[in-house]
Amino acid sequence: MRWSDDSSGGRRGYHHGNLREALIRAALDLIGQKGPAGFTFADAARMAGVSSAAPYRHFRDRDALLADVARRGFELFTTALDRAWNDGRPEPLRAFENIGRAFLDFARKEPAYYAAMFEAGVALESDPGLRQAADDAFAVLRKASETLCALLPRDSRPPALMMSLHVWALSHGIASLFARPDAGRRKLPMSADELLEAGVLVYLRGLGLAGGTTGGSR
Amino acid sequence: MRWSDDSSGGRRGYHHGNLREALIRAALDLIGQKGPAGFTFADAARMAGVSSAAPYRHFRDRDALLADVARRGFELFTTALDRAWNDGRPEPLRAFENIGRAFLDFARKEPAYYAAMFEAGVALESDPGLRQAADDAFAVLRKASETLCALLPRDSRPPALMMSLHVWALSHGIASLFARPDAGRRKLPMSADELLEAGVLVYLRGLGLAGGTTGGSR
DNA sequence: CATCTCATGTGAACGGCTCTTACATGAGTC
DNA sequence: GACTCATGTAAGAGCCGTTCACATGAGATG
Numbered sequence: 001m002r003w004s005d006d007s008s009g010g011r012r013g014y015h016h017g018n019l020r021e022a023l024i025r026a027a028l029d030l031i032g033q034k035g036p037a038g039f040t041f042a043d044a045a046r047m048a049g050v051s052s053a054a055p056y057r058h059f060r061d062r063d064a065l066l067a068d069v070a071r072r073g074f075e076l077f078t079t080a081l082d083r084a085w086n087d088g089r090p091e092p093l094r095a096f097e098n099i100g101r102a103f104l105d106f107a108r109k110e111p112a113y114y115a116a117m118f119e120a121g122v123a124l125e126s127d128p129g130l131r132q133a134a135d136d137a138f139a140v141l142r143k144a145s146e147t148l149c150a151l152l153p154r155d156s157r158p159p160a161l162m163m164s165l166h167v168w169a170l171s172h173g174i175a176s177l178f179a180r181p182d183a184g185r186r187k188l189p190m191s192a193d194e195l196l197e198a199g200v201l202v203y204l205r206g207l208g209l210a211g212g213t214t215g216g217s218r
Numbered sequence: 219m220r221w222s223d224d225s226s227g228g229r230r231g232y233h234h235g236n237l238r239e240a241l242i243r244a245a246l247d248l249i250g251q252k253g254p255a256g257f258t259f260a261d262a263a264r265m266a267g268v269s270s271a272a273p274y275r276h277f278r279d280r281d282a283l284l285a286d287v288a289r290r291g292f293e294l295f296t297t298a299l300d301r302a303w304n305d306g307r308p309e310p311l312r313a314f315e316n317i318g319r320a321f322l323d324f325a326r327k328e329p330a331y332y333a334a335m336f337e338a339g340v341a342l343e344s345d346p347g348l349r350q351a352a353d354d355a356f357a358v359l360r361k362a363s364e365t366l367c368a369l370l371p372r373d374s375r376p377p378a379l380m381m382s383l384h385v386w387a388l389s390h391g392i393a394s395l396f397a398r399p400d401a402g403r404r405k406l407p408m409s410a411d412e413l414l415e416a417g418v419l420v421y422l423r424g425l426g427l428a429g430g431t432t433g434g435s436r
Numbered sequence: 437c438a439t440c441t442c443a444t445g446t447g448a449a450c451g452g453c454t455c456t457t458a459c460a461t462g463a464g465t466c
Numbered sequence: 467g468a469c470t471c472a473t474g475t476a477a478g479a480g481c482c483g484t485t486c487a488c489a490t491g492a493g494a495t496g
Contacts, residue, residue, distance in 0.1 A: 011488085013447085013491080014444085014445060014489080014490050014491065015443090015444060015445065015490075015491070015492080016444080016445075018442080019445085035339055037255055037339055039485090040481090040482065041482075041483065041484090042481080042482055042483075043482095050444095050445070050446085051445070051446050051447075052447080052482085052483085052484090053445080053446070053448095053484080053485080053486090054444075054445055054449080056483095056484070056485080057443075057445070058444090061483075061484075062482095062484095085372075091335075105448050110394030119339075121253055121255055121337075123410035124404075134404075138404075148472070151233075158420075159407070160407070161407055162407070162413065163415060165392075165396075165406070165413055166388070166413070166416075166417040166420070168383070168391075168395070169388055169395055169396070169417070170387055170388045170391055170417075170435065171391070171393045172391045172394070172395060173386070173387030173388055173389070173390045173391025173392075173394075174383075174387045174391075176390070176394070177386070177387055177390060178383075178387070186342075186352075186356075188383070189377070189379055189380070190380070195380065195383055195384070195387075198380060199384040199387070199388075199421070201424075202376075202384070202421055202424035202425055203417070203421050203424055204424070205419055205423075206418055206419075206420035206421055206422070206423035206424030206425075206428075207424075210424075231461085231462080233461075233462070233463080233472085233473060233474060233476075234473080237473080237474090257451075258452090258454090259455090260452075260453055260454080261453095268473095268474070268475085269474070269476075270453085270454085270455095270475095271455080271456085271457095271474080271475070271476080272473075272474060272475080274454095274455070274456085275472075275473055275474075276473090279454075279455075280451065280453095280454070280455095309458065360476050437496100438495100438496090439494100439495080439496080440493105440494085440495080440496100441491105441492100441493090441494085441495100442491105442492100442493100442494105443474105443490105443491100443492090443493105444490085444491090444492100445487100445489075445490070445491095446487105446488080446489070446490090447483105447486100447487095447490105448486090448487095448488105449484105449485085449486085449490090450483105450484090450486105451482105451483095451484095452481100452482085452483090452486085453480105453481080453482075453483105454479105454480090454481080454482105455478105455479090455480095455481105456477105456478085456479085457473085457476100457478090457479105458475105458476090458477090459474105459475080459476085459477105460473100460474075460475070460476095461473085461474070461475090462469090462470105462471105462473090462474095463470100463471100463472090463473100464469105464470090464471100464472105464474100465468100465469085465470085466467105466468090466470105466476100
């Protein structure tokens with residue numbers, strides 16, 4: 001597949017026209033196919049139909065491109081989580097579970113973005129916008145946690161930040177271990193979604209937030 | 219640092235004597251310094267004081283060396299978790315928390331092994347021994363979970379496999395997000411150990427396994 | 437319209453990496 | 467002492483990241 005500009009039939013001349021975007025699309029394609037380690041600046045350039053030096057007009061180096069992909073990934077991630085939370089509707093507890101599903105959904109449906117965000121070893125500091133985007137994504141979960149915590153009586157209210165860190169870590173753990181196209185890391189007796197939902201429910205019950213039974217049944 | 223055989227003063231001749239081990243130690247050194255992506259077969263060869271073609275006498279390719287490091291890592295990991303569990307002594311609940319601490323301890327003190335095991339993208343299938351070693355490590359946690367589950371009345375007993383998957387995922391999530399020398403992924407209001415311990419306690423309480431309060435106060 | 441400028445592209449080159457091949461060495465064996 | 471074969475080397479093909487000098491042409495300016 002070539003991401004050059006001539007998709008509209010017109011011949012592309014010396015200048016590409018939108019190389020920056022083309023490179024990012026190529027990167028997503030390649031990361032999706034071969035993982036973040038297998039992705040190559042030269043390959044992306046080939047895909048875009050330009051010489052291997054051209055990308056340097058748009059990104060300082062390979063890592064900068066990766067960081068940009070990660071940043072965009074976090075922005076999409078924030079949107080997805082936010083939509084799932086939907087300001088706590090129809091009901092905080094259910095909305096909270098929706099966030100969990102959205103987390104895994106994103107990891108499954110956008111493996112390239114997810115890999116760039118969490119597995120490519122991109123330093124969050126490499127781009128100021130990147131850290132911000134990552135923080136924004138986390139903020140969605142944090143806000144949701146605060147809403148849930150507020151349901152509890154003041155004297156038995158857990159710290160919302162801690163709660164969001166727990167859920168974030170559990171979600172990422174399940175995503176990276178069991179929900180990647182990595183495939184056969186391990187065979188599961190249940191889907192990753194069910195696993196996460198059950199885990200969050202147990203956790204919330206431990207905080208006194210979810211009713212329900214104590215284990216096996218249901 | 220050179221890992222060649224002449225550490226005992228003797229000059230090394232044409233043959234190294236123990237290149238395989240030397241390469242693995244070099245790999246650990248390099249992965250520890252520059253991450254699994256930065257590790258280089260050629261660098262390891264240089265460190266061992268041999269030509270860049272020599273490693274191929276001992277490992278099919280770079281990935282095979284990485285896989286071997288990962289396998290050894292899982293073996294050490296199994297030992298560490300097993301020692302922490304110590305057959306449930308002095309008391310199952312406390313022993314279970316010890317596993318959590320041992321998990322993070324390993325991630326912190328053996329970042330090179332941990333990276334090879336969980337972050338290098340080594341396929342578990344690349345080496346039959348690798349999958350086995352990984353399964354063995356998980357089995358420790360699974361056995362501990364079974365012991366804990368058995369403390370509950372039969373009709374409210376959660377599936378031990380599910381429980382071990384939850385704790386495994388939470389531990390790995392916290393380790394990979396907050397306990398790596400990656401350093402500044404995010405600022406925490408508490409240590410990774412405290413975070414994991416608190417998370418496991420809340421989770422266990424949700425299963426009806428740990429007593430205690432419902433959050434902030436105690 | 438003619439010209440100028442500067443962002444964006446090219447080609448060639450450097451060094452480094454993975455991996456292969458043909459050949460060298462020498463430790464252990466008969 | 468001669469042989470063998472695991473283990474080493476040197477050289478090289480093909481890749482990649484990155485840089486540099488140079489080419490191109492789109493848009494501003496007169």
